[in-house]
Amino acid sequence: MVDSLLLIFMIIGILGIGSQWIAWKFQLPAIVVMSIAGLLAGPIFGIINPEQEFGDLYRPFISIAVAIILFEGSLNLKFKEVKGLGKPVFRIITWGAFLSWILGSLTAHYVAGLSWAVAFVIGGIFIVTGPTVILPLLRQSKLKPVPSKILKWEGIVVDPFGALLAVFAFEIIVFLSSDSRDASALLLFFLASLFAVVLGYIFGKVIGWMFESGHIPEYLKSPSMFGAVIACFTIADEVKHETGLLAVTAMGMTLANIGISSIKDMRHFKENISILLTSTVFILLTSSLTMDTLKDVFRPEIIIYVLLMLFIVRPLSIFVSTIGTGLSLQEKTLVGWIAPRGIVALTVASYFASVLEDEGFEGASLVTSLTFALVFATVCVHGFSIGWLARKLNLSSEGKPGAIIVGSNRFSVSLAKVMEELNIPVMVVDSSWDRLNRARRAGINHTYGEILSEQMEYSIDFTPYDYLISATEYDSYNALVCSTFIPEFGRKSVYRLSRQNRSGDQLDDLNHTIGGQEVFSPAEGIEDLKYKLKAGYVLRKTTLTSQYKLETYLRDKHDETVLLFVLKQSKQIEFFTDDRETTATAGDTIVSLTPPSKEFSKIKEKLENKKAGS
Structure with a gap:
């Protein structure tokens, strides 16, 4: 048995936090892991006996x-x-x-x-x-x-x-x-x-x-x-x-x-x-x-x-x-x-x-x-x-991890529409009825209210959502939303659009620890994304196969393509960012914002094939 109180404190800390980490890593009940760890360290192997050592x-x-x-x-x-x-x-x-x-x-x-x-x-x-x-x-x-x-x-x-x-x-x-x-x-x-x-x-x-x-x-x-x-x-x-x-x-x-x-x-x-x-x-x-x-x-x-x-x-x-x-x-x-x-x-x-x-x-x-x-x-x-x-009993919100998108605009509604098509739970939140009108017309799940207000804790059930994307026109507001929700979702699950160059706040000196990660690759601001949609860019879903791998997709894609996220076969979502390498294998679906030229070339190819067949 360990005699040093300092060593006992160390063992207890390692076992406690280590059990929490194992429970998180392997999706196990934390209490079960901690109970087993305590039994092994105490009565089974006799390493520690805190009641005896700590006394009164x-x-x-x-x-x-x-x-x-x-x-x-x-x-x-x-x-x-x-x-x-x-x-x-x-x-x-x-x-x-x-x-x-x-x-x-x-x-x-x-x-x-x-x-x-x-x-x-x-x-x-x-x-x-x-x-x-x-x-x-x-x-x-x-x-x-x-x-x-x-x-x-x-x-x-x-x-x-x-x-x-x-x-x-x-x-x-x-x-x-x-x-x-x-x-x-x-x-x-x-x-x-x-x-x-x-x-x-x-x-x-x-x-x-x-x-x-x-x-x-x-x-x-x-x-x-x-x-x-x-x-x-x-x-x-x-x-x-x-x-x-x-x-x-x-x-x-x-x-x-x-x-x-x-x-x-x-x-x-x-x-x-x-x-x-x-x-x-x-x-x-x-x-x-x-x-x-x-x-x-x-x-x-x-x-x-x-x-x-x-x-x-x-x-x-x-x-x-x-x-x-x-x-x-x-x-x-x-x-x-x-x-x-x-x-x-x-x-x-x-x-x-x-x-x-x-x-x-x-x-x-x-x-x-x-x-x-x-x-x-x-x-x-x-x-x-x-x-x-x-x-x-149908009382679980489990399924594909969902996403909350803050800000209703042309791009965010289009992104939400694609997520719904992939059966991903999604919700668009905005404090303006006028801006939310676009989401309502598209039939997207939406909530009216200020996401930062305390009342939203009771208006929204956050359980189905594992990710948050702040996609408003205001860079400082996006950073504030992400900073607020980092403790709820985790730093790796909170995203904001890239800071804008032509409009919005100039936050070049924004501390990298404030706000969420800049999302999509290449990272672009909301005005750029809305402009591309207006110019005819489309959101495309591409499913990889054993023959058509990620390397092939990245080689063949148009230079102006904006990579959005990967829906994996495990139902997990992995968003593209410039500072993190995203992986995808056969069966995964890549969602991207693709230039219209690729659409035109595909239509032209289909017409030529049809003509050749006739």
Whole structure:
């Protein structure tokens, strides 16, 4: 085992971020890869044991990390987002959670053999799903808006309630089992929960006011936010254990819904911190497990318990709680199947395992094994099945990666038309009804509105689109749009047209890191492209074969041809740029803007062939 704390930190960091990279590279659920990496480094090979090495710092570190992760997730909970979905969301996070608690507790008692006390505590813990597992799955699976929003809201809102429900169940158990029953402990629990909500709301309002009024400089906003989250969590948690999660959730939801401009600027930074913490905490938790815990996972009663939770408890609680909510059978089926447990379940369960065991409750020794069995089973089964099931139920936006084109003009509409002919999802966005008229007449999917406005987050479902092309007449606006959406799409998937020479802004000194990549080869401005279309240039689709290869195509094409993009057989799109070599093989389709002379020569060739045939 490694003795150096510095080396342990290094190993945890490498395993966490390395697992995230492997998951991205091979399209695997990140939680599954991290769990396996932690198990290999911990109980299997015995390289590290963070709980033993970190000592008293282990639990506080994990608690604060979970609080920050939950806060970051709650910043995405805007009430505008669930417009029209309020009823099913409310039912699932209330009646659905309650049914899941009762059914899970009964299953834990009668199947897993836990005492009533332990069963009701662990039943409360297992209603949680959480942002650490749900959000990565939603990013990978590309669900349609309705199931995606329901799962996201459930995962983030129910997370603190699961911990509170476990605390509530424990307080009830202690109250009922005590010889001198004192209801003051129960009253204190409810008052502490109410205090946590009020505290989170006050923290959110105060931080929001300080940000907007300029009492905190820009460079201190992110550090101040993290300091406030830790303070809010710690104060509430010191009053009553596990109410800190409720406090930071209330704080995040308050900030998300009071319309602070600074929040969006900081969100991407907090997302990066959240990913780092998620990776670290999962490696910490799994590598701290023991071989005895892993062996208990394969006990028959635990395996049967996990199967019942997967196939009976979760689906039944969702189907019953969503009666009359307007959700389709397909949506109920998907939501009823997807419920992976994650960090909160493991951390809260590990806390109660020691507390229940100290109190002498029967079955407390199995809590950690039961929790890990359910966590690992759900992240594996749901992680690998969510995409397949969504496609089977027609609730997936998967298919050919789509493109959003900003700016409606002669060229952008023509490009969108060709993409639609190739069955590529495409949308033209413009803030002018007059300019959008061209897209409307062409029957192109379009949206009216300012792409940079916050309202567009609720008007457009960005899920089907993997690329963004800013093709307006204004160079500075194109650069601004691309810079804004780089965190959403990735730097390699955001493009803008070349800066113009004859008109538009003169941005010769524009920093190369600002805006997206200049697209098409040779890169040309919007005025040049519109002029070529007006002069008779056409957008041509050319499919390569084993005989007609890319080299041949490039050799034969007209010198004035503008290469636009390649649609590969794998359904991926690869745009041509001057600074990157684009590859294409047999079966791929090249789309280009071709001079009219080639069209005339082809027509003339056909006429001559027809005449010769006659």
